[in-house]
Amino acid sequence: MRIGVDLGGTKIEAIALDGAREVFRKRIPTPRGDYAATLRAVAGLVGEIGEGTVGVGIPGALSRVTGLVKNANSTWLIGKPLREDLEDALGREVRLENDANCFALSEAVDGAGKGAAVVFGVILGTGVGGGVVVHGRLWSGPNAIAGEWGHNPLPSPTPGDLPLPACYCGRAGCIETYLSGPGLSRDHAQATGANLSAQDIVSLQGESVARYEERLARSLASVINVLDPDVIVLGGGMSNVRRLYTEVPRLWGPYVFSDQVATRLARNAHGDSSGVRGAAWLWDT
Numbered sequence: 001m002r003i004g005v006d007l008g009g010t011k012i013e014a015i016a017l018d019g020a021r022e023v024f025r026k027r028i029p030t031p032r033g034d035y036a037a038t039l040r041a042v043a044g045l046v047g048e049i050g051e052g053t054v055g056v057g058i059p060g061a062l063s064r065v066t067g068l069v070k071n072a073n074s075t076w077l078i079g080k081p082l083r084e085d086l087e088d089a090l091g092r093e094v095r096l097e098n099d100a101n102c103f104a105l106s107e108a109v110d111g112a113g114k115g116a117a118v119v120f121g122v123i124l125g126t127g128v129g130g131g132v133v134v135h136g137r138l139w140s141g142p143n144a145i146a147g148e149w150g151h152n153p154l155p156s157p158t159p160g161d162l163p164l165p166a167c168y169c170g171r172a173g174c175i176e177t178y179l180s181g182p183g184l185s186r187d188h189a190q191a192t193g194a195n196l197s198a199q200d201i202v203s204l205q206g207e208s209v210a211r212y213e214e215r216l217a218r219s220l221a222s223v224i225n226v227l228d229p230d231v232i233v234l235g236g237g238m239s240n241v242r243r244l245y246t247e248v249p250r251l252w253g254p255y256v257f258s259d260q261v262a263t264r265l266a267r268n269a270h271g272d273s274s275g276v277r278g279a280a281w282l283w284d285t
């Protein structure tokens with residue numbers, strides 16, 4: 001049995017896979033701000049399932065230097081030896097990865113990137129993250145940040161992209177400040193004066209969505225130039241915007257250093273389940 005846990009900022013979800021078949025699934029609220037209660041909640045879910053390998057996806061990463069959690073927006077996890085504490089609580093070895101990496105792995109194993117040599121998985125949600133899978137194996141990198149394109153600067157900024165929005169990471173003009181859901185809301189408010197949710201802005205099908213697509217095309221083109229993936233799979237709330245899959249590949253050509261672009265832009269196959277499925281697949285190799 002493979003057990004996957006998605007330890008999110010608002011909910012903790014666990015599944016059990018028997019082969020590729022899902023035999024258990026449960027979702028509970030995250031005890032926000034309480035580290036000990038978070039450990040107990042994960043242990044409780046895994047205890048309900050029983051025997052099996054355990055993979056955990058978190059909104060952050062484990063530092064390869066200290067083994068402690070970093071880059072987590074669930075701030076009560078930062079600086080904690082989460083993997084060791086989970087191993088103590090569960091009495092077994094635990095594999096722990098960034099949630100965007102789990103998303104990319106899930107889509108590469110049996111989702112929209114199945115069979116592709118190089119998959120770049122992208123989260124366009126409340127934040128912007130990413131993960132890289134090469135020949136079915138997750139590539140995390142020595143800094144545990146492979147695929148973290150969201151805090152690169154927006155490429156080739158135009159006057160329409162200014163002023164560069166401040167980012168929580170301390171810099172300005174990060175890709176995330178334009179391409180997250182809140183980023184789209186901010187941009188729309190700046191252009192029109194109206195405060196709308198990303199979903200409402202998308203339903204307008206107006207200039208704000210067109211600007212979003214053009215910025216996404218620029219940003220993904222710089223990823224293509226570095227990684228040259230076979231498939232880019234989109235996840236997160238903005239991945240439900242169907243026109244992205246036709247418009248963005250139409251726009252990214254001039255920014256890619258190639259006479260043609262064979263990279264496919266695909267919608268995820270497993271939706272919200274990809275994070276927890278990918279956590280389970282951490283024990284596939």
Ligand SMILES: [Zn+2]
Nearest residue numbers: 151167169174
């Ligand atoms: Zn940033």
